[in-house]
Amino acid sequence: MIEIENLSHFYNNQNQRDEIIALDKVNLEIKKGDFISIIGANGSGKSTLARHLNCLLLPTSGDVWVNGMNTKDPDNVWKIRQEVGMVFQNPDNQIVATTVEDDVAFGLENIGLSRKVMQERVDWALRVVEMEEYKKCEPHLLSGGQKQKVAIAGVIALRSSFMVLDEPTAMLDPRGRKEVLHMVKKLNREENITIIYITHLMEEAAEFDQVVVLDRGRIALRGRPQDIFLQVDILRNLGLDIPQITELAIKLNKNGLDISPSTLKIEEIVKQLCLYI
Numbered sequence: 001m002i003e004i005e006n007l008s009h010f011y012n013n014q015n016q017r018d019e020i021i022a023l024d025k026v027n028l029e030i031k032k033g034d035f036i037s038i039i040g041a042n043g044s045g046k047s048t049l050a051r052h053l054n055c056l057l058l059p060t061s062g063d064v065w066v067n068g069m070n071t072k073d074p075d076n077v078w079k080i081r082q083e084v085g086m087v088f089q090n091p092d093n094q095i096v097a098t099t100v101e102d103d104v105a106f107g108l109e110n111i112g113l114s115r116k117v118m119q120e121r122v123d124w125a126l127r128v129v130e131m132e133e134y135k136k137c138e139p140h141l142l143s144g145g146q147k148q149k150v151a152i153a154g155v156i157a158l159r160s161s162f163m164v165l166d167e168p169t170a171m172l173d174p175r176g177r178k179e180v181l182h183m184v185k186k187l188n189r190e191e192n193i194t195i196i197y198i199t200h201l202m203e204e205a206a207e208f209d210q211v212v213v214l215d216r217g218r219i220a221l222r223g224r225p226q227d228i229f230l231q232v233d234i235l236r237n238l239g240l241d242i243p244q245i246t247e248l249a250i251k252l253n254k255n256g257l258d259i260s261p262s263t264l265k266i267e268e269i270v271k272q273l274c275l276y277i
Contacts, residue, residue, distance in 0.1 A: 002030040002053060002084075002162065002194075006062035008217075009048055022048040024217040025062065030196060032161065035188045037197045037205040037225075040214035041239035046198045049214070050166045053196065054084035067161070082111065084162040085155030089170045091147035094154070100142075101126070101135040104153045111158070125157035128191065129183055145176030149183055156187065162194045163187065169204065181207060202229070202243045206264040213238065226262040245269055 007026040010019040023045045030036060040046050051057040052064050055077045066083055069076040088094060097103035101122050108118045126132045129149040139147060148168055155163055165184065169177040181204060187193045197208060205211050211228045213221040215238045221228055229235070229242045232250070241247075249263035257276070263269045 001032060001065075001067065002028075003065040004028040004030075004049075004052070004062070005065070007049075007052060007059050007064060008061045009045075009052065009057060010060045021217050023052075026217070026219060028212065028219065028222075030162070030194060032194055033188070033192050035185075035195050035197075035209040036212060037199055037208035037210070038212045038214060039199060039202070039205050039240060040220075043216075044214040045217040046214055047166055048217075050086070050164050050196070050198055053162070053164050054081050054086055056086070082158050083160055084164060085158060085160035087148065087151050087155060087163065087165040087168050089167045091144065091151045094151045095139045095147060098138060099135070100131065100137050100139055100150050103139060103150055104157050107154055107158050121157045121159075122153075125153040128156060128187070129153045143176060144172045145179040148172065148176070148180050152180075152183060152187070156191065156193065160193070162196065164196045164198075166198045167200060168197075169199070169201070177201075177204070202241055203245075206243045206246070213240070225264055229264070230262055 004026055007023055009023040011022055012019060026049065038046050038049065048057060052059065052071065055071045058072055064071040066080045069080055071080060095103050096106055104122045104125055105118050108121055123132070126135055129152055131146065131149050131153060134142065134146065139150060142150065169180050172180065184195050184197060188195045199205055206225045206229065208225060211223065211225050212219060213228065220238060221231065229246045232242055235242060243264060245266055246264055249259050249269055250261045252259040253261045259269065259272050263272070
């Protein structure tokens with residue numbers, strides 16, 4: 001479990017005189033197996049929050065606990081970083097080796113595993129992310145989506161319990177986005193890895209079990225996507241939009257069709273519309 005208690009984080013601005021509040025007394029509990037997306041306008045604190053979950057940033061005040069370990073305790077840093085893996089926007093910034101299998105093995109070498117155990121974990125991780133056939137490939141020859149899958153493989157090879165993905169599809173084309181989203185769903189459902197997924201795409205956020213909405217460093221909303229995206233006026237006041245499918249469903253409902261305004265998927269709205277044919 002990750003427990004965030006009254007977490008605040010301040011940045012100094014360029015003249016070092018005034019402090020900018022990035023997070024303001026955030027309280028959040030993330031349980032094993034959760035599948036959570038975090039959304040918010042630019043500057044809402046999404047990435048700052050993500051970096052607190054594996055000690056890349058430390059609280060100005062408050063606490064972050066990962067499986068009972070406080071991130072402020074220097075003795076816990078490496079243990080927490082094995083528990084909480086990070087995947088960032090640009091996979092090229094995380095790839096350090098000349099072959100796919102060597103890149104996935106990089107973190108395992110740093111914790112001193114034997115060659116036999118490393119090879120078993122690398123093979124398993126690449127099989128899970130459906131990249132086993134590329135193990136001898138040079139990473140720079142891969143597509144953006146494939147590179148992100150290699151970055152994800154490096155995290156799960158460490159047997160991390162939690163995975164934090166900070167806008168992992170921001171630099172990908174639609175196909176790459178679909179591949180990455182499919183992969184994180186698979187990791188959550190089949191491997192029981194807790195997923196914390198930061199995105200600016202509402203269609204992606206709608207795929208998750210829970211949505212957390214940040215606004216100016218505070219949690220504004222939390223709940224099921226079906227409930228969150230019905231609060232259209234609140235979201236737009238926060239500088240956010242709603243998924244296009246949900247917007248269409250709301251308009252059809254207002255025009256007299258018996259369409260659920262909380263519809264989130266194309267398949268659902270097609271099924272409902274077919275009743276009128």
